[in-house]
Amino acid sequence: MIELTLALGIGFLVGSGIWLLQRPRTYQVIVGLSLISYGVNLFIFSMSRLRSNVPPVVSSGAINPADYADPLPQALVLTAIVIGFATTALFLVVLLVSRGLTGSDHVDGREPN
Amino acid sequence: MASETMLMMLIVLPFAGACFAALFPANARNAETWAAALVTLGTVVLSACLFPSVATGTPVRLDIEWLPTLGLSFSLRMDGFAWLFAMLVSTIGFLVVIYSRYYMSPDDAIPRFYAFFLAFMGAMLGIILSGNLILLVVFWELTSIISFMLIGYWYQKADARDGARMSLTITGIGGLGLLAGVLLIGHIVGSYDLDVVLDSGDLIRSHPLYLTATCLILLGAFTKSAQFPFHFWLPNAMAAPTPVSAFLHSATMVKAGVFLMARLWPVLGGTYEWFWLTGFAGAMSLLLGAYFAIFQRDIKGLLAYSTISHLGLITLLLSLGSPLGAVAAIFHMMNHATFKASLFMAAGIIDHESGTRDMQKLGGLFKLMPYTATLAMVASAAMAGVPLLNGFLSKEMFFAEAIETHADSILDTVAPYVAVLASAFAVTYSIRFIHAVFFGDRPDDLPREPHEPPFLMRLPIQLLVLACLVIGIIPAVTVGPFLHVAVVSVLGEETPAYSLAVWHGLTVPLVMSIIALAGGALLYFLLRHYLAHCEEGPPYFRRLKGQRIFERVLVFVSWRGAKLVETTFGTRRLQQQLRLLIVVALVAAFIPLYNRGFDLGVLRWGQTDIAFGLLWMVGIACAVGAAYQAKFHRLVALILLGGAGVVTCITFVWLSAPDLAVTQLLVEIVTAVLILLGLRWLPKRWEDTELGRAPLGTKVRRGRDLLLAAIGGLGMTLLSYAVMMRPSPDSISEFFLLKAYEEGGGRNVVNVILVDFRGFDTFGEITVLGIVALTVFALFRRFRPAPDTIDSPEQQRIQAATDEARSDRISGQTVSDYLLVPSVIMQWLFPVIIVLAAYLFLRGHDLPGGGFAAGVAMSAAFILQYLAAGTVWVEDRLRILPVNWIGLGLLIAACVGIGSWVFGYPFLTSYSQYVDLPVIGKVPAATAILFDLGVFSLVVGATVLMLIVFAHQSIRRLRAAKISTTTMEEIV
Structure with missing residues (x-):
């Protein structure tokens, strides 16, 4: 059940993001990209299967890998979050410079006829 | 000297000579000629000395492994035929060098001439001496490129440029044909080695691909040797200096084609x-x-x-x-x-x-x-x-x-x-x-x-x-x-x-x-x-100019044709492009699933959790709400976006990923601040009162977009559900879990992966982060706000007007007192957040935290000061110099990596040890922590740099106002 919930959550995040990607205003696109990045991060994270209360922080002594969550997708997602932030910032500045240069916040830099 | 060494020298000498010749000053005509003459004479002597070995009948060979898995080796091979050609090329090269001394004017760029001349000679000798067909093609292309430089030597002349371009286009196309043909030969024979190919004549001639391979190879040879119908580039190449023509169009370039035909004649001919x-x-x-x-x-x-x-x-x-x-x-x-x-x-x-x-x-x-x-x-x-x-x-x-x-x-x-x-x-x-x-x-x-x-x-x-x-x-x-x-x-x-x-x-x-x-x-x-x-x-033939036809074709292909393709299939509109991208992604995901079958897995209820369900109801509502509100209510959309982010964050906590939760939460804060800073520069937009009465075309388009979004969302749901329902396959994760403490000296496996096992990846990632931050910085230098956003925001103007209207208030008082209590708290929070960042950093190796999280937390401390007291106030008191943080971070990370070389280990090998410090107790001391310090420093620098350049835009108005008042004063 918890899997279905998360799967639905991912679907709605990505779906909302795809809808926004196709909108004409730059601000809509940046919100859309952020939503998609949540969805994709959760998707990658879900590759480790869902388990509660087993963080990959090992104790001393003999280690049984089955006692811990898969750390690899987490490491991937961790850097993805930071890089995602950087690209959001980059897109934001492009958005603002484009708005300043063209006077329009349309994605093509000019209002449709 | 052994024959093999001489063979190698024969190739290396002209190229080395070319590099050497390029270094001379422009007016050193005699010195250049001496150098070039010595090099060419050297090749003549080397060729001559090789004759006794060649005359025995067995080719002299030199093999150096290059890419053995692809059957590629750097093989040089000289038999009698190659010897004859090598002798011809080097002798005529030598004579032309002497001649050029008197032909070239002192005003010409002599170093460039001799450098390309010698390089060309090297490439030509390469074709002649190649013992591997792929190597031959490489040298073949090299002659095309260098001959372009030589024919266009007097690049100030239009006919030289045109002639050079034409010869490069024609011989370049031929070269591609030759490459394809050679690959086919390699496919037929199973080897690119010239000796093997020469022994496989019957096999090649009886193969169904023989005709294709022959046509392709002949395309290369005919274009190079200016054979009908590709002959027309040669007369146009006469715009080259005459020594170039004497060398290229008598002994070398054009002879390469017939050389190749003769070389492969025993295999392809007959x-x-x-x-x-x-x-x-x-x-x-x-x-x-x-x-x-x-x-x-x-x-x-x-x-x-x-x-x-x-x-x-x-x-x-x-x-x-x-x-x-x-x-x-x-x-x-x-x-x-x-x-x-x-x-x-x-x-x-x-x-x-x-x-x-x-x-x-x-x-x-x-x-x-x-x-x-x-x-x-x-x-x-x-x-x-x-x-x-x-x-x-x-x-x-x-x-x-x-x-x-x-x-x-x-x-x-x-x-x-x-x-x-x-x-x-x-x-x-x-x-x-x-x-x-x-x-x-x-x-x-x-x-x-x-x-x-x-x-x-x-x-x-x-x-x-x-x-x-x-x-x-x-x-x-x-x-x-x-x-x-x-x-x-x-x-x-x-x-x-x-x-x-x-x-x-x-x-x-x-x-x-x-x-x-x-x-x-x-x-x-x-x-x-x-x-x-x-x-x-x-x-009669006068009117039929190959050159004209060629140029027409060129114009058509490179300009009209390209334009036609662009107008027919292309679009400059981002929405169409993104839509296309989405469709491509959907199709790319669909094809393998369709081919291999898609099994959703069993729908079982398993572990039920109402709280988690409720959490995601909120999350889904936030996502859909953000999508719905992003056009007219940007702030609402931003808050809803943050809501979705917080739900994501809680999900990470719920599902055993504390590191992700910490990082996500902090990044969430910083992103929100960043977008808030940007909102001010966007144009105002009021909701259409006539909503729902949009034209039919718009409705159809929105319906299509919604359909795409629904398909994408549903696809992601099905895909992730199907994956989560399957048992996890064996992966290398087990290795990380087992070795993290033993070899990485840390208990937090995620952090150990980032800074130790996969430290090199992280090194690349922080470099990217630094580059992005600098790009943001550079882009903002070109930022000019739109005219309608230069004035102070409407809210501030209303408040200022209130001050003006009331006699007991000074103008601007309300704005300066804005959020007084929160801003005092924010100022006091500065040291607290720094301690938090230090705490997150230090525990990172053993418990959730680490350089990334600590870095973002630290930058939050800085940006809160900007928010609380304003850019001017902060920068009067605090110099942050984020670019230095970025540089320092990269430097630390790189030095830690290089440090392991000192001890004879590969780049970024880490060492760990627990140190007993008085009072504090047992402290982990892995070199990975130093690397993490680099990560921390860079993340702080990058994040703060991006935030600051956004924040700085707010003082633009003040600066602009100051400039305009000073000019007014000057006028008065």
Whole structure:
């Protein structure tokens, strides 16, 4: 059940993001990209299967890998979050410079006829 | 010196010489010539020294492994044929270098000339000596590229640029064809090694792909050797300096094509297809080239068409599939190189001394430069095939082959007539060249007063002409042994008996020669008045210019065609492009699922959790709400976006990913602040009151977008559900869990992966982060706010107006008191957050936290100060210098990585140890923590830099206002 919930959550995040990607205003696109990045991060994270209360922080002594969550997708997602932030910032500045240069916040830099 | 070493030196020397020559100052003409002459002389000596090893009959080989898995090795191989060519190339190269010293003007860029000249020679030697077909193609392409540089040497001239571009386009296309052909050969044979390929003739000829491979390889050879129908680039390449023409278009570049045909002749030749392909191209080039050459006004144009014709002759000889034909072809390659190089150099002298190459303007130069004239006459006679000269010998062999029947077809029947006709034309244009330039009336209007050139400029021609004579008179003694070694290396056991004597008795070929000589002379006698005044180009064909057709095609392909494709299939609208991208992504995801089948897995309820369900109901509502509100209510959308982010964050906590939760939460805060800072510069937008009454077209478009979004969302749901329902496969994660503490010295496996196991990846990632931050910084330097956003925001203006209206308040008081209590708290939070960041950093190796999280937390501390007190206030008190943080972070990370080299370990090997500190207790001390410190520093720098440049935009208005008031004051 918890899997279905998360799967639905991912679907709605990505779906909302795809809808926004196709909108004409730059601000809509940046919100859309952020939503998609949540969805994709959760998707990658879900590759480790869902388990509660087993963080990959090992104790001393003999280690049984089955006692811990898969750390690899987490490491991937961790850097993805930071890089995602950087690209959001980059897109934001492009958005603002484009708005300043063209006077329009349309994605093509000019209002449709 | 061992033969293998000499072979290597033969390739390395010209390239090294080219690098060396490029370093000279622009005016060092003599030093350059010395250097280049030494290099070329070196290659001559090396080639000469290799002859004893080659003469034994087994090729000298040198193999260096390059990419052995792909069957690629750097193999050099020299047999008799390669030796003959190497000798030819290096000797003529040497002579041209001496000649160039006097030809090139002191104003020309001499280092560039010699550097490319020597590099070209190296590439050509590379083609000749390659023992691997792929390596051959590499050198082949190199000659195309360097010849582009040489033909376009005088790049200030339009015709040089056009000629260079055309030759590069044509030979480049051919080179691609050759590559494809070679790959096919490799596929058929299973090896690219030349020796293996040469042994697999029967296999290749019987393979179904034989014809395709042959066509592709011949495409390469024909374009390079300027064979019909690709011949037209060669006359246009005459815009090159004459030494370049003398080298490229006599001995090297164009000879590469026929060299390759002769090289692969034992493998590809002898079939009916080969006969037709090469025979037709050869015969056409032979005849048309000779015919066109008659009607040229430019001496170099005449020589260029003559070259096409002579190469056609060689191609025709190679088409016959008879060993004797191959012998004649190899012999003629040498002879043509000798007399053509000398003729080009003579043409250069005439041009240099008289200032023109136009044969209708020249005349009577014999009296002024008798030596040069005599030399040119002998060389022309060789070109025309006059007895006692080398051209005569190979032409006799050609005639003898032409009358033989090889493959019963029309081409074979007409071959003798074509041969005689083309030879007659050759006689005509040779006489024309000599008569028009050296005899007749001396014109008064020459740009310069001609006189004999310096001795050393003439010396190369003298030597070459001497070779023509010696080979022509006593061939068997002089060139015989070398030619024999070359012929045996190509033909092997098939080597026929041939005789290099001048006199064979009164044979049919001799009669043909006499007819050609007499006919050619008669033709010139008839045409002489017409030729003295005619337009450029042969009658009727004049209008059909290969160059024009080529340029039309080029314009069509590169401009109109491209534009057509763009207008038909392309769009400049981002929405369409993104939509296309989404469709492509959906299709790409669908195809493998459709092909391999998609199994959703069992729908089982399993672990139920109402709280988690409720959490995601909120999350989904936030996501959909953000999508719905992003157009008209940006702040609402931002808050909802944050809501979705927090739900994501809680999900990470819930599902055993505390590190992700911490990082996500902190990044969430910083992103929100960043977007808030940006919102101010966006235009105001009011919701349409007539919502729901949008035009039908808009509704349809929105419906389609919604459909795409729904498909994408549903697809992600199904896909992630299907994955989560499957048991986890074995992965390397187990290794990380087992080794994290033991080898990484940390308990937090995620952190150990980031800073230790996969430290190099992280190093790359933080570099990217730094670059992005600098890009944001650089882009904002160009930022100019839109005019309607320059004024202070509406809220501030309303508050300022309130102040004005009330007598007990000072203007601006409300704005400055805005959020007074929170801003005091924010200022006090500064040290608290720094401690938090330090805490997150230090515990990172063992518990959730680490450099990334700590870095973002630290930057939050800085940005809160900006928010609380304003940019000016903060920057008066605190200098952050984020770029230094970025640099320092990268430096620390790199130094930690390099540090492991000192101890003899690979880059970024980490070492861990627990240290007992007094009071604090046991502290983990892994070098990975130092690396994490670099990550921390860089993340702080990058994040703060991005936040600050956004924050800085708010003081633009103040600055702009200040500028405008000062100008006002100045005016007053």
